[in-house]
Amino acid sequence: MSALTFTLKQPTAQRVDMSPLVCQKLQGLDVDAIAAIELQNGKRKLRVDELFYITGKNTQEIIIANATAKLDFIGKEMDGGSISVQGDAGAYLGMQMKSGCICVTGDAGLYAACEMKNGLLQIDGNAGDFLGGALPGNKQGMKGGIVLVKGNVGQRAGDHMRRGQILIEGNAGDYCGSRMVAGTIAVMGNTGRYLGYAMRRGTLLLWNPPQLSATFNDCGSHTLAFLPLLFASFKSLNSRFADSSAAFNRVQRYGGDMAETGRGEVLVKI
Amino acid sequence: MIINGVTIDQTFAEAFPMKATRAIITAQNEKWAMISAQAMTGFATSVIACGCEAGIERVLSPEETPDGRPGVAIMIYAMGGKGLAKQLETRAGQCVLTSPTSALFAGIEGGKPIPLGKNLRYFGDGFQVAKKIGGKRYWRVPVMDGEFLTEATTGMVDAVGGGNFLVLAESQPQALAACEAAIEEMRKIPNVIMPFPGGVVRSGSKVGSKYPALGASTNDAFCPTLKGMTKTDLSPEIESVMEIVIDGLSKEDIDKAMRVGIQAVCDLGAANGIKRISAGNYGGKLGPFHFHLQEIMA
Numbered sequence: 001m002s003a004l005t006f007t008l009k010q011p012t013a014q015r016v017d018m019s020p021l022v023c024q025k026l027q028g029l030d031v032d033a034i035a036a037i038e039l040q041n042g043k044r045k046l047r048v049d050e051l052f053y054i055t056g057k058n059t060q061e062i063i064i065a066n067a068t069a070k071l072d073f074i075g076k077e078m079d080g081g082s083i084s085v086q087g088d089a090g091a092y093l094g095m096q097m098k099s100g101c102i103c104v105t106g107d108a109g110l111y112a113a114c115e116m117k118n119g120l121l122q123i124d125g126n127a128g129d130f131l132g133g134a135l136p137g138n139k140q141g142m143k144g145g146i147v148l149v150k151g152n153v154g155q156r157a158g159d160h161m162r163r164g165q166i167l168i169e170g171n172a173g174d175y176c177g178s179r180m181v182a183g184t185i186a187v188m189g190n191t192g193r194y195l196g197y198a199m200r201r202g203t204l205l206l207w208n209p210p211q212l213s214a215t216f217n218d219c220g221s222h223t224l225a226f227l228p229l230l231f232a233s234f235k236s237l238n239s240r241f242a243d244s245s246a247a248f249n250r251v252q253r254y255g256g257d258m259a260e261t262g263r264g265e266v267l268v269k270i
Numbered sequence: 271m272i273i274n275g276v277t278i279d280q281t282f283a284e285a286f287p288m289k290a291t292r293a294i295i296t297a298q299n300e301k302w303a304m305i306s307a308q309a310m311t312g313f314a315t316s317v318i319a320c321g322c323e324a325g326i327e328r329v330l331s332p333e334e335t336p337d338g339r340p341g342v343a344i345m346i347y348a349m350g351g352k353g354l355a356k357q358l359e360t361r362a363g364q365c366v367l368t369s370p371t372s373a374l375f376a377g378i379e380g381g382k383p384i385p386l387g388k389n390l391r392y393f394g395d396g397f398q399v400a401k402k403i404g405g406k407r408y409w410r411v412p413v414m415d416g417e418f419l420t421e422a423t424t425g426m427v428d429a430v431g432g433g434n435f436l437v438l439a440e441s442q443p444q445a446l447a448a449c450e451a452a453i454e455e456m457r458k459i460p461n462v463i464m465p466f467p468g469g470v471v472r473s474g475s476k477v478g479s480k481y482p483a484l485g486a487s488t489n490d491a492f493c494p495t496l497k498g499m500t501k502t503d504l505s506p507e508i509e510s511v512m513e514i515v516i517d518g519l520s521k522e523d524i525d526k527a528m529r530v531g532i533q534a535v536c537d538l539g540a541a542n543g544i545k546r547i548s549a550g551n552y553g554g555k556l557g558p559f560h561f562h563l564q565e566i567m568a
Contacts, residue, residue, distance in 0.1 A: 144402075163402060182400065201399070225373055225419040226401055226410055228337055233404040263397065 003084075004034070004059050006052035008066040014042025015090060016051065018064075019073040023081025023100060026059040034059075069109055075102045078119065091128070094121040095135075097145065107151070111135070116164065118145040122238070126151035129173070132166045132185075133159035142166070142183065148239050155192070158185045161202065167234070167241050177204045180264060184230070188240065199257050199264035205230075206268045207246075216256035221270055223250050271564045275540025276547060278532070278563050283434045283549035286557025288317075288347045289354045290429030290519055292327065292377030293386060295366055296341035300329060306369035307342035310361045314346070315466045316515075318475070318486050322348040322357040323431060323517050325463030336375045337419070343377055345463045347431050347517040354426060355384040362420075363390050370415055376406070376424035387411070387420025430559050433516035433524035436474065436492060436548040437535055438508045444543035445510040446470065451538060452514055452531035459530060461523040462516050471513040477552050489550070508545060521559055529566050536567075 006021065017040040026034055035049035048054065056063070060081035064074065067087030074090070075083050079098040088106035092114060099119045107125035113132045131153045132142035141160035152170035159175070161183045171189035180199040188207045195210045204210075231247035240246055251267040271278040295310065297303035307326050314324035327343040335341035346361070348354035366374045367390055376386060391398040391409040399410040400422075407422035437452070439445035453469035456462065464470075479487035490496050491503040492511045504511070514531055518524040538544050549563055 184401070203399070203401075222416060224410075224417060225337055226403070226408060226417070229403050229408070229419075230401070263399070265399070 001058040002056040003061040003063045004054070004056045005063040005065055006048070006054060008052055008064070008068065008071075008087075009050075011068050012041060012051065012070050014044070015070050015072050016041050016046075017073050018071050018090075019076035021048070021062065021064075022075055022078045023060050023062060023083070024079045026062070029059065031057065067104075067106070069107065072109070075100075075121075078102065088125070089123075093123075094119070094147075097121065110154075113142055113145075113147045113166075115140065116142045116145050116147065118143075118164075120146050120148070122148045122150075124150045126170070127153045127157075129154035129156050130159055131157040132161055132164070133157070140181065146237075148237060148241070150239065152189065158183065158202075161185070167237075167239065169240050177202065177264075180204075186241065188246070196257055196264055196266055198260045200261040201263040203264070204266045205251075206266065209268055210266060212254060212266065213257070215259040216254040216266060217258060219253040219255050219265075221250065221252050224253075224267070225249070227251070227267075271567060273533075273536040273567065274538075276536045276544050278536075278567055279546060279548040280564055281549050282551055282563065283432075283528070283561040284551035284554060284556045285430050285432040285434075285521075285524065285559035285561065287559070288323075288349060288429045288431035288517065289351050289426055290345060290347045290517070291354060291358060291381075291384060291424050291426045292343055292345045293358070293362070293424055294330065294335060294341050294343050294375040294377045295369075296330075296335045296337050296339040296373045296375070297369070298339065298371035300340040300342075302369065302371055303340050303342045304329070306366050306372045307344050309365035309369065311344050311346075311465075312365075314357075314361075315471075317347075317349055317431070321353060322346050323463070323465035323515075324357075324361070325465045325469075325517075327460070327463055328457065336421075337373055339373070345377075345517070347429055347463070347465070349431075351382065351384065351426055358424075359385055359389060362386060363393070366420075367393060367411070367413070367418055372418065374418075374420040376421045378425035378427060381425030381427040383423035384426045386422060386424045388422045390418075390420060391422075393418075427519060429517065429519050430521055430524055431517045432557060433518060433528060433559070433561055434474075434513055434550050435528055435532055435563065436511055436513050436546075436550065437544065438492075438504065438511050438546040438548060440507055440509055440543035440545060442510040444538075445512045447542070448535040448538050448544050449512045449514060451534040455530040455534040456514070456516070456527045459523065459527040461520065462518040462527040464514055464516055464527075466513075466515055469514060471515055474511070474513040474550055477556065492548075503548070505545070513550065521561075524559075524561060525566055528561055528563075532563070532567055 072090035085104040091109040093112040110128040134141035155173035174192035178197040180202040186205040227249040234241040254266040311324040330341040475486040
């Protein structure tokens with residue numbers, strides 16, 4: 001059975017709420033029923049077939065083609081199956097995702113993977129601010145799963161992050177890992193200012209020396225046994241993180257944020 | 271049945287259900303992994319008084335361990351899940367957490383999860399760090415030589431304990447040599463341990479005692495020095511009897527181990543003073559698993 005493909009007919013001026021088009025909600029629906037689903041588009045509601053050409057039948061394998069940054073909430077609360085976004089994704093990509101896999105060939109907007117619970121979210125381009133963060137007012141961000149970004153990410157990546165892994169091949173903006181509760185953020189590129197601001201626990205794993213606040217204390221250089229296990233778990237990813245030459249187990253360890261609980265760590269490759 | 275001059279008694283070994291788990295200890299090198307494993311499985315010969323039966327299953331190459339370092343697989347058997355969990359945790363805390371460079375991982379996937387490092391983490395006094403990697407939960411406990419890395423849980427499965435056979439020989443050195451040969455072969459079989467010192471028991475027991483406080487006492491029917499004083503099971507030329515006890519994850523695992531062990535004993539044969547192979551059974555009342563010697567060697 002071929003993948004259920006939604007091809008955007010033309011760029012839309014208003015933003016589109018794509019949250020109804022997730023695998024578990026489409027399961028068992030025929031093409032006519034799917035075409036009749038209404039999507040919020042700005043202040044109007046439009047049928048799916050007014051916005052997209054629909055081909056294929058497999059509701060557990062969704063392709064969104066010609067995608068633009070106006071398509072918000074792709075894969076919201078997704079629970080199994082796969083969504084492949086050909087192009088850019090809007091805000092709230094994979095928000096509160098429970099399981100399954102989302103791949104985006106382009107960029108993603110704000111709040112990608114926010115409050116994500118499990119599964120794999122891969123962004124081949126860049127991601128916006130608050131990647132894996134908590135929604136405004138909420139206390140817990142990403143709670144599990146893996147987010148892989150091949151490009152750069154904006155500010156506040158992993159804000160309030162609770163568990164899971166955010167892997168960034170490019171650079172991270174300011175406040176990376178801010179208010180982090182636990183989990184792991186790995187950044188191969190450079191990081192901005194205020195790294196780990198108010199982080200309580202969790203690990204920031206860096207390939208390049210950061211600009212650290214005074215509230216992070218040097219714990220010395222160490223060989224850590226969990227790092228080989230961590231890198232081994234990346235082997236199945238389509239990423240530079242899977243490359244054995246990227247792995248290391250010798251790090252400089254900084255503890256912080258001492259202005260908070262101070263049980264977090266910044267590990268820098270040496 | 272006679273193999274190479276050795277009589278195989280028409281009897282069976284009687285075994286009982288147990289709960290079992292496996293853990294993998296790794297260290298900087300095999301020497302320190304083995305030191306930790308030996309400490310962890312020490313004083314664990316018989317559930318009668320030790321709370322568990324434990325032993326080293328085999329040495330693992332770096333390719334076989336989760337962290338790519340040399341390792342040792344150990345197994346622990348107990349009569350119930352609660353007792354097993356307690357023994358595992360106590361022994362891990364005293365013998366692996368404390369051992370230089372060690373790390374501790376689950377050795378059984380599936381089964382009921384029981385704590386491995388789940389509670390040992392509190393040794394970290396709040397500085398411990400949890401990491402979930404590949405669906406498994408690990409704890410990093412800061413210790414003076416660096417970090418003690420341990421998996422949170424390991425699996426507990428149903429198992430069989432108390433498989434055994436007796437080697438009856440003309441002299442003590444001959445009985446021991448035969449048992450050593452058997453143990454060498456049996457150690458090559460996976461999923462089994464021989465929990466007694468060096469795998470060999472010289473104090474085989476019967477159920478009960480004339481002293482009410484004791485649940486087990488010497489197996490007088492197989493004690494050579496009592497031949498004229500009790501209802502003996504020994505012929506005049508037998509001067510020494512030794513037992514090999516086997517715990518395994520399944521009846522089939524124990525079958526295999528008994529077969530290679532008894533065969534190794536029989537290979538030495540009557541020419542080396544080995545006269546009979548027998549087994550410990552208690553009239554079929556001790557447990558539901560029966561290992562018939564002649565069937566195993568058929």
